[in-house]
Amino acid sequence: MLRLSALNPLTRSAPTAQVATALLRFNSTMNAPAYTMIKTEVQGRVAVITLDRPKALNALCSELFYEINDALSRYDNDTNVGAVVLTGSERAFAAGADIKEMKNAEFVNNYKTNFLGHWVEQISKMRKPIIAAVNGYALGGGCELAMMCDIIYAGEKAVFGQPEINLGTIPGAGGTQRLTHAVGKSKAMEMILTGSVNLDAQEAMAYGLVSKVFPPEKLLEETIKTAAKIASKGAVSVQMAKEAVNQAYELGLTSGLHFERRLFQATFATKDQKEGMAAFAEKRKPDFVHE
Numbered sequence: 001m002l003r004l005s006a007l008n009p010l011t012r013s014a015p016t017a018q019v020a021t022a023l024l025r026f027n028s029t030m031n032a033p034a035y036t037m038i039k040t041e042v043q044g045r046v047a048v049i050t051l052d053r054p055k056a057l058n059a060l061c062s063e064l065f066y067e068i069n070d071a072l073s074r075y076d077n078d079t080n081v082g083a084v085v086l087t088g089s090e091r092a093f094a095a096g097a098d099i100k101e102m103k104n105a106e107f108v109n110n111y112k113t114n115f116l117g118h119w120v121e122q123i124s125k126m127r128k129p130i131i132a133a134v135n136g137y138a139l140g141g142g143c144e145l146a147m148m149c150d151i152i153y154a155g156e157k158a159v160f161g162q163p164e165i166n167l168g169t170i171p172g173a174g175g176t177q178r179l180t181h182a183v184g185k186s187k188a189m190e191m192i193l194t195g196s197v198n199l200d201a202q203e204a205m206a207y208g209l210v211s212k213v214f215p216p217e218k219l220l221e222e223t224i225k226t227a228a229k230i231a232s233k234g235a236v237s238v239q240m241a242k243e244a245v246n247q248a249y250e251l252g253l254t255s256g257l258h259f260e261r262r263l264f265q266a267t268f269a270t271k272d273q274k275e276g277m278a279a280f281a282e283k284r285k286p287d288f289v290h291e
């Protein structure tokens, strides 16, 4: 079996033809490759990706992101999966980008290789919903990774923060943008400029950064329940709804409403709209076929 850890991290964005063929074979059979930094499992129509680099508090290194992206890509293309849950350990969702890995990086190479850009392309183009289940630290890139997800649920001991300023740098994967949208300018500035004002789970909920808080040991179970509920709906309308909500960040109101109305009209071309409305009229549960 091909082990992803056998690949040279420096060539991760451009696998050799032999490696690419091997990966494609895994993709087409949907067998999980031998990941070393994440664990994956599928429960019903929900795929769960667990970051599993405990000694470094799930610090986000090239290898870890390569594996996350590989798993996300496979689940986005798997018709048996309707939603994805991304989680870490009780101590840390992720304590940020791997400082030790990037400390000697240089601007010219960062620029030429689009450093970190290729890490986040897959997650931002996911068509299926992703829910982050955040226990413990979600700092720097960890907070940004959670914010790339569509919904965030938190355990009671979760800590959200953007400490990059303490390292002489700034957030590089959405912290200045998504956090500002989520918590407003004053709080985002306070968090990002001081690097030490963090949000606990209750504060994060009060600001709207997370939508539910659970005891740590219940978090994953409750997150999977919500993911399963989403995955039981018609997959086409779920994806259209996600696309439309995300346009609220990109478009003005008139264009956003236009975009939404076109997608709403388009749902009437799906079997699931016919089934959903017929089931309501017949007082029964819909049986969606995701078409």
Ligand code: CO8
Pocket: 055, 056, 057, 059, 060, 095, 096, 097, 098, 099, 100, 101, 116, 119, 120, 137, 139, 140, 141, 142, 144, 145, 163, 164, 167, 170, 171, 172, 173
């Ligand atoms: N990178 C590398 N190693 C880390 C990181 C990290 N971000 N965080 C923790 N570790 C390692 C520690 O070095 C330590 O390793 P070792 O045992 O070998 O010394 C191990 O994890 C355990 O950590 P601590 O002993 O420090 O545990 P504590 O409980 O004392 O403290 C903290 C936990 C508060 C989380 C502390 O580890 C800490 O402050 N970590 C750094 C947090 C940080 O600054 N994060 C921001 C990083 S920069 C960044 O994320 C830029 C974003 C770019 C975009 C990313 C794309 C998604």
